[in-house]
Amino acid sequence: MSEAKPWLRHYPSEVAPTYEYPKHNLARLLVDTAHKFPDRPALYFLGKTLRYREVLEASYRFANALKELGVSPGDRVSIMLPNCPSAIIAYFGTLMMGGIVVMTNPLYVERELVHQLSDSGATVIVTLDLLFDRVQKAKAQTPIQHVIVTSIKDYLPFPKNVLYPIKMKKDGANLAVTYGDGVYSYKKLLRAASRAPICVDVEADEDIALLQYTGGTTGISKGVMLTHTNLIANTYQTSHWCYRTRLGEERFLGAIPCFHVFGLTVLLNQSMYRAGMLILIPKFDINLILDTIHTLKPTIFPGAPTMYIALINHKRVKEVDISSINVCVSGSAPLPLEVQERFEALTGGRLIEGYGLTEASPVTHANPIWGFRKIGSIGIPFQDTDTKVVDSDSGQELPIGEIGEIIIKGPQVMKGYWQREHETAMTIRDGWLYTGDMGRMDEDGFFSIVDRKKDLIIAGGYNIYPRDIEEVLFEHPAILEAAVAGVPDEYRGETVKAFIVLRPGMTLTEKELELWCRERLAAYKVPRKVEFRQSLPKTMIGKVLRRQLLEEEKIV
Template sequence: MPRKTETAHPRPWIDHYPEGVRWDDEIDLTPVHERLLEICQRTPDAVALDFLGKKTRFRELGRDIERFAAALQSQFSVTKGTRVALLLPNTPFYVIAYYAILRAGGTVVNCNPLYTVPELAHIVGNSGASVMVTLDLKQLFDKAERLVADGQVKSLVVCHFPDALPILKRNLFKLAKRKDLAHVSASPIADRTAKFSDMIDRDGALVPVRLDPLKDVAVQQYTGGTTGLPKGAMLSHANIAANMSQIDKWGLGLFDPPTRVVAVLPFFHIFAMTACMNVPLCSGAQVVMLPRFEMKALLDLLTRTGANVMPAVPTLIHALGRAGPSAVSALSSLKVVVSGGAPLSDETRTLFARVSPALLAEGYGLTEASPVVCCAALRVPSKPRSIGQPLPGTDIRFVDIETGEPAALGERGELQVKGPQVMLGYYDDPEADLEAFADGWLRTGDVGLLDEDGYVFLVDRIKDLIITSGFNVYPRTIEEAIYGHEAVDEVTVIGVPDTYRGEAPVAFVKLKAETSANEADIKAFIADKLNKLEMPREIIFRSELPKTLIGKLSKKELREEYAQRKGSKSEQG
């Protein structure tokens, strides 16, 4: 279902696009499950998935998707609009369940396996998910069991984790890790569970579901937990298909076979769902998976598979750069690494370049845009420190934060987005919709600028902006300066209340192993790199800095910790 994009206003990026990419190319809105099943028929013998050495061919993948979809319909009455929650790490089970839910007409609700039961209860309760798919690993099943027992979810589909493993690893797991498996048959909610293996063993008849790609919700993705309870971004079939098509066109065939894409980022996160799963599989490429990030496991996977494309987050790239010469051989197969999820520092770029010649391309997106908005070129280098240019069919503008007027080229403002990948809105939250859109443009909350060649540069988040003595101070500027110190491994800067200035910056620093530095050392190093307003009031050293569940450095916990610490000090005083 191709769609021709419309011309609305001057776009400086068009004349400076990578050779071979057209902004006004047709965007394919065919739902992703239809695209994948067509690939399964066209290349049945090609390997689709590699999970710890166990390979699944497209023929098997297509068969299991069809059978699981039919079983969801017949056993759980899944149809258009039914919400089905996935509480799964990266495994073949996730891939099958995701596309089967869409095939049956349902809506995927992704759940982070590391969430607490109350956090999961909010997501499944708000979404109205009636069925949840999970593993029989105790750490997951126990949470799912609680949700069913508490009435948050009606039914469970339970996947037997050893079934995902190659024969030798399966036998070893049963011998050495049996205690990690839940006794599902003995559970008090056993009568409300179904075995995944039983469901795909049946060759039931699928009831066709007529979808409207522009209106029907494919994925309800929860986001925004740092500013209150997570909100459910409703992503239509067309939103997800459009972003997949946009990335594919931007990559100029990068994701076509014989490409092998590393999926170490979790599929339940929107970046991995799109870049690590939808884009490669719907192009017929192979996806090699890890259930979680471990350095040795990742390096072993790269050595074994020769994978050449890897979406990643900056903390993962930083860790690879720190791995040193021992990682060089394993990383030699990589040709392109796409960084997303958080800003990529110069320090991280430099470290990674020492261990890998791969093209390191920074992209940018947000859940509400399915998620990719901009990306550096994937075949040739882009401007340093830029997040690249808007993807085909994507419009952007920058708006002055104070006046709301469009910002001129080179002037800072809030980045706002239009395009076929932008969500329908938040589920059952009209107030949040009003805040998210301005005259039909999606507000990102990110501050940056557009240069004369259409390259986008981000400065910081509006919510992270520090206003000190009436002037705007951007934490990212301070972080970049501190990262330049040879002893600094990670740094995060927050704004804290200041009686005299209103707000003041405070830096939290993690040092590299076997190095030393104190507050005076760091301040002396950055003295000529920052102005007086940007100089941190305090530098606090930590052995670890908090991260989100996909590995982004997180400021939320540090703000709360700092407020509690200062509060307790004032009480003592």
């Protein structure tokens, strides 16, 4: 067994290589925990605490309200909210009545909104008063029939709930909502709905729980069909990997958005499964994060590298106590070594790099948290997850150490793309998910991502992987953030361009950077072009948008 799967040698004794995953409605994560621990704090939001029984009752009310509106099992319900209690309640309520959740990024502009709502066929959207205008403009071009409007103030404690609208108006925000004609107040809807328990039976392997749209960084955004089994399996896998977590005692710092599948599984689902307290942060505000860690002592902090970079470089980090943090799982982008080392030194906790993709619910690999790990690798495959490195064209498995496409098989792998049979057939072949990521496996079964197949730079016949160069750039003491992309070049076909954000107060010239790189990289990998910038374009969870950098390049 360990010959074919060398990674099993490095499983901690507390983690079994295989588990049984229950075949039931994903919403049972909340139902079961609320029955066992009704008075434990489930959610904390800007000063207000909701207990498990309160979240459960509100979710039942939401499920019954959807039924009253005529929503049927299998109908799609869009949730366009930041991290706030209404988002969690709408999520579980939709699942309870058999609906399919469509997580929608609150930053979406009208065009993106129209695409996602039309493609998914969502008939209901739950959104904020702040976003109401944008939703209303898009609504006519979509199948949406019902708009349920909540507000940040709905779950703020007194006097914050009174002061919030005053402050927002002062800041020029439009909180006006015209109710009626298919537009409902979330609070009134819940108040009028039955609190009768409801959690429909599902065919867990077949029924879709979530339509999660891919970020669209590699073309048009596609709906990934994740079943109840997919999401339950990945929640269990993640939870068993964090085997030292204590039932009912952990506090999860919810800085990563729950509308992103990483936040949904590692944060929301895992917190509910482990009877934790989920501290909801509606947007990434570094001062709020520092204050929250200092006062509420969270123990688990899933995030993206940019979050940890912001934390360790903040001037206040030495003034506050962040030692409560025991476990951080970093996903969505490569984790620079320097960031990992500094973060662990500051907290005394463990920051490990993992890997996943929307199509796998999302986590497939991680470094052991407390066992043997390899810095710079994405770790080893999760329980019940098989992984190979293959030649992209032939599908032939490659020898240890050779670079090829990473393919994955496991209970967390999606059912397919929503209404896109051709793309599904291209991506899932013989049960294997072709990730589009290039990587290698070493003799211990640890995997490293070299880069996305689509991000590969071919310059003068050489294959260049941006991540190799970014690692070197991150080591420079003056560099805060860096991204590398291939730009057109008449002679080499493509050439390497580095986009650099400097640390405050630091200076660096192109010549100095070139000398630094030449000492650490093969000549053909050294960036030929450098652009110093104030910031890099990113997704909500901190993944750098290389495509946007390249589009800006074309405009110039």
